[in-house]
Amino acid sequence: MGIEIERKFLVQGEAWRHGEGRYLCQAYLNRDPARTVRVRIDGEQAFLTIKGRSVGATRSEFEYAIPVADAQALLALADGPAVEKRRHLVPMGELVWEIDEFLGANAPLVVAEIELPREDQPFERPAWVGEEVTQDPRYFNSALAARPFSSW
Amino acid sequence: MGIEIERKFLVQGEAWRHGEGRYLCQAYLNRDPARTVRVRIDGEQAFLTIKGRSVGATRSEFEYAIPVADAQALLALADGPAVEKRRHLVPMGELVWEIDEFLGANAPLVVAEIELPREDQPFERPAWVGEEVTQDPRYFNSALAARPFSSW
Numbered sequence: 001m002g003i004e005i006e007r008k009f010l011v012q013g014e015a016w017r018h019g020e021g022r023y024l025c026q027a028y029l030n031r032d033p034a035r036t037v038r039v040r041i042d043g044e045q046a047f048l049t050i051k052g053r054s055v056g057a058t059r060s061e062f063e064y065a066i067p068v069a070d071a072q073a074l075l076a077l078a079d080g081p082a083v084e085k086r087r088h089l090v091p092m093g094e095l096v097w098e099i100d101e102f103l104g105a106n107a108p109l110v111v112a113e114i115e116l117p118r119e120d121q122p123f124e125r126p127a128w129v130g131e132e133v134t135q136d137p138r139y140f141n142s143a144l145a146a147r148p149f150s151s152w
Numbered sequence: 153m154g155i156e157i158e159r160k161f162l163v164q165g166e167a168w169r170h171g172e173g174r175y176l177c178q179a180y181l182n183r184d185p186a187r188t189v190r191v192r193i194d195g196e197q198a199f200l201t202i203k204g205r206s207v208g209a210t211r212s213e214f215e216y217a218i219p220v221a222d223a224q225a226l227l228a229l230a231d232g233p234a235v236e237k238r239r240h241l242v243p244m245g246e247l248v249w250e251i252d253e254f255l256g257a258n259a260p261l262v263v264a265e266i267e268l269p270r271e272d273q274p275f276e277r278p279a280w281v282g283e284e285v286t287q288d289p290r291y292f293n294s295a296l297a298a299r300p301f302s303s304w
Contacts, residue, residue, distance in 0.1 A: 001225050002271050029189050030182040030203060035229045037181050037189050043304070048200065048216065050181060052229045060229070062222050064200065070214050073153050077187045 004051070004061040005119055008139060010130040013109040016099055021088035024100075027078030028119055031142040038142070039066075039074040046071030057134050080145040081105070095123055105148030111139060155214040156273055160291060162282040163262040168251055171287065173240035176252075179230030190294070191218075191226040198223030209271055209286050211272060230298040231249040233257070247275055257300030 015107040026040035038049045046068045052060040066074075075082055084104050095114055102109040112129060133139045137146070174195055177180045189238035190201045200219045204212040218226075227234055236256050243251040249265055254261040264281055288301070 001222050029187045030184075032182075032231070035181045035231060048202075049199075050226060051227070060225065061220075061224060064216055064218060066214075066216060070153050074213065075212060076201060077202070079184070079187065 002063070004059045005057050005116045006059075007116065007132065007134045008111055008113045009125075009132050009134075011052045011128055012113045012129050012130040016097070016112070016126065016128045017088065018090070019088070021086035021099075021101065022088065023084070024087050025075070025082050025084050026141065026144050027082040027147055028080060029074065029078055029085065033080055033142070035139070036140075036142045038079060039071050039078060041071045041075070044068065044116050048074070050066045050108060054135075057116070078145075081115055083141055083145050083148075084094075090126075092124055092126070097126075102149060104142070105150050106144050109144075109149040124133050127142060154213045154215070157209050157267065157268045157273075158211075158265050158286070159209050159284065160263055160286045161263045161277075161284050163251060163264045164282040165172050167279050168242055168249070168264070168278065168280045169240065169244070171240070173253065174235070174252075175240035177227070177234050177236050178293065179227045179234040180220070180232060180294050180297050181215060181226065181230055183231055183298060185292065185294070188292075188294045191223050191230060193220060193223050193227070195234065200226070206287075209268070212231045216220055230297075232244055233300075235293055235297050235300075242278075244278070249278075254296070257302050258296050259302065261296075261301040 024042050025040055029037040036051045040047050046066050047067050050062040050063045050141045079140055086101045088099040098109050098113045112121060138141055176192060176194050177191055178192040186205045190199045192199050198218050200216045200218050201289045238253045241250040250265045252263050267274060289295055
């Protein structure tokens, strides 16, 4: 088990973009924010990830590597369609911005997440970092599976 | 991924009983029969198990060993209280009867399950094997978590 402290922002402009990023495909075996169960295929790897309810920017997180073939079969069991995105990494000192460029029904949404060692950790905000949406449940990936950005 | 072909029966009498069996504690991160997600602690081991919807006596099943400490934390995230039972194994030729003696809110329910290599596999029914409940959703362990036997 780990604790995930993560803040999420909308992204403006294209100044963050370098390279193609990598393709992620994920879907949910439970979209309840009290116990989300996510299946993700990330290139040649796949993971089953369980997260508890968020308290502020903090959530408990449990992640297990699983065979990609299992993940493909689990995507078919999932609740709602898969969320597809390209993930871009932008290092900033000891931290890394993860920029998710959503595809399909969630295009053209782009969000940036930063994982922090503690909730009060200060961090630099590049000019392309827009409004914070950490607490906005519409931007939960589990919510985007059921209610994609293009339908808002 | 595996395919589970399992039939379930009520148990009558005590002639099946030999020894104490082993203690299992399990709870659900999703009780939806289309995608149950179960956390189980079985002695020194723990497992995360996902099952798809049953078709007849057959279900797809994905099982992953996880650390017991993770399982303990995941039980706390679960939807509904844990189901506790003692499991007794009764071999019968090449097959094994798994007899679950429920504890707590599900006592004094006792059910016997047999896993079959194929749906039409013939098998012997000892005298303690009662009514078949394979298709009865009240006896799903995921349902017993939410609506325990003692409340029927």
